[in-house]
Amino acid sequence: MFLLEAGSAAFQISQVAYHFCQMMEYFHICVSYGPEWHPLQWNRAIGEKYAESWEHVLYLPQERKTRLFWRLTRSHQDFSERTLSPVVIARVWLELSKSEINNAVRQREEGELVRAHNSLMNCLHPFETAKKYTLSIEGGEKFQIEEEVGGVGEQISSLEVTLESGKLRQQGLALLRETMDAEDFDVEKVWLVTDYLKQAILKARASDLESELIATAEIGRVFGCLQLKEVAKVYYRQVIDNAEAMKPRIVHSEYWYQMAMNGLIEIRGAYWEQEEKKRMEQKKPILEKLKPELDALAEAEKKNVYEFLAYLFEKHPPKVEGWEKPAKIDVSTGKIICRKACGWYHPDKNQASKFGPEWEVLCEEILKMVSKKYQIFKE
Known part of the structure; x- marks a missing residue:
């Protein structure tokens, strides 16, 4: 003898078996002894045991729940149709459909799109069966069941779109990996990748925003790899902007959001580096011309901060409006x-358009020295 832990899968299965066996025993007694054994309480007892069997099935882990659902419903469908109300039967089939949908969602999150698609296909038969029995329901429960069926139908439609979009996205990314690993890089295949991703975006549009944004981020990454920074920037920006529509859900930690954000940062960094390089090229002749002044400033910088400031104000006094030389x-x-002084020599206040390019460049170099000296007071 051994005891089963209450709430465990084994316990729930034992309860399913117990209630189902009792139900079948009642049923066979009724069938064997004829109409006189068919009073209302017997029918009610059979229905209660059948319902209790299903109740324990619902507490099982997902995989076992699905298997038992199929076995019970397929093996005893004829019995259930003769003994149970359409409401109970519709709910049973609806639960089976939900179970398969949950399987599909979990498998999609794990990246197993083929298995997810199979689970979605498995949910269609029980869903259609539930719809069929819903038509036979009368009274106040009809509206409630119809509402549940409608909700499940929307889930199926949404998940179908998500999986189709995901499938297109996976095909595109698989082709991208194949292209990148090949010895001869074929740019035409990369454009084919973008076509797959665009189809994935269109498939998910207006149905599954997250799937749309995932594909959008991926296509941004592809264009980034092709060095089409401006195009990539547009797609990344779409991801960041449209993600706002997903509030109150927090998506900042999602990989596709991070991909878009990091992509934008990288593009901005590349632009800044390019602009800085161009600017340094323009500054180079000016720096050469200012070399005597800069060398003298470098020597003065070796002195203490007070002597350095005195030298600075003496040789290169600020040109900002309202400046007066400090008395002490x-x-x-x-x-x-x-x-x-950091403000007096800031390039924003000493622009070339007003004071000439040489003074602007000189102020930039002076600001570096003054900022370095100011750090002494913070230590």
Whole structure:
């Protein structure tokens, strides 16, 4: 003898077996002894045992639940039709359909799209059967069952779109990997990848926003690899903007959102680097011309902060409006003056359009030195 832990899968299966066997025993007694053994309480007892069997099935783990659903419904469908109301039968088939949908959702999240599609196909028969029995229901429960059936139907339609979009996306990414691994890079295949991803976007549009955004992020990544930064930027921007529609769900940690955000950061960094390189090329002749002044400033920078500021104001006084030379630069005023000097020599206040390119470049170099000196006061 051994005891089964209450709530365990084995316990639930034993309860299913117990109630189902009792139900079948009642049923066979009724059939064997004729109409006189068919009073209302017997029919009610049979129905209750049948319902209790299903109740315990619902507590089972997903895989076992699905298998038992199929066995019970297929083996005893004729019995259930003769003994149970359409409401009970419709709910049973509806639960089986939901079970397969849950399987499909879980498999999709695990990336097993083929298995998810098979599970979705498995849910169609019980769903259609539930719809059939719903037509036979009368009274107040009809509306409730119809509402449940409608909700499950929407789930099926949405999941079907998601899986189709995911399948197209997977096909495109598989082709991309194949192309990248090949010895001879074929750019035409990469364009075919973008076609797959565009189809995935269109398939999911207006039905599954997340699937649409996943495909959008992926196509942005492909265009980024092709060095079409402007095109990639458009797709990445769409992901970030449209993700707002998914609130209150927080999507910032989702891989597709991170892909889009990192892609935008990378593109901005590339643009900044390119602009900075161009700017340095433009600054190069000016820096050569300013070399004597910059060398003298470098020597003055070796002195303490107070002497450096005094030299700076003497040789290169700020040109900002309202500036006056400080009367005293020492321990009591040095920190404040140094902080203000960062503003006086900031390039935004010393633009080439007003003071000439040489002064703007000189102020940039001075600001670096002043900022470095100001760090002394923070230590």
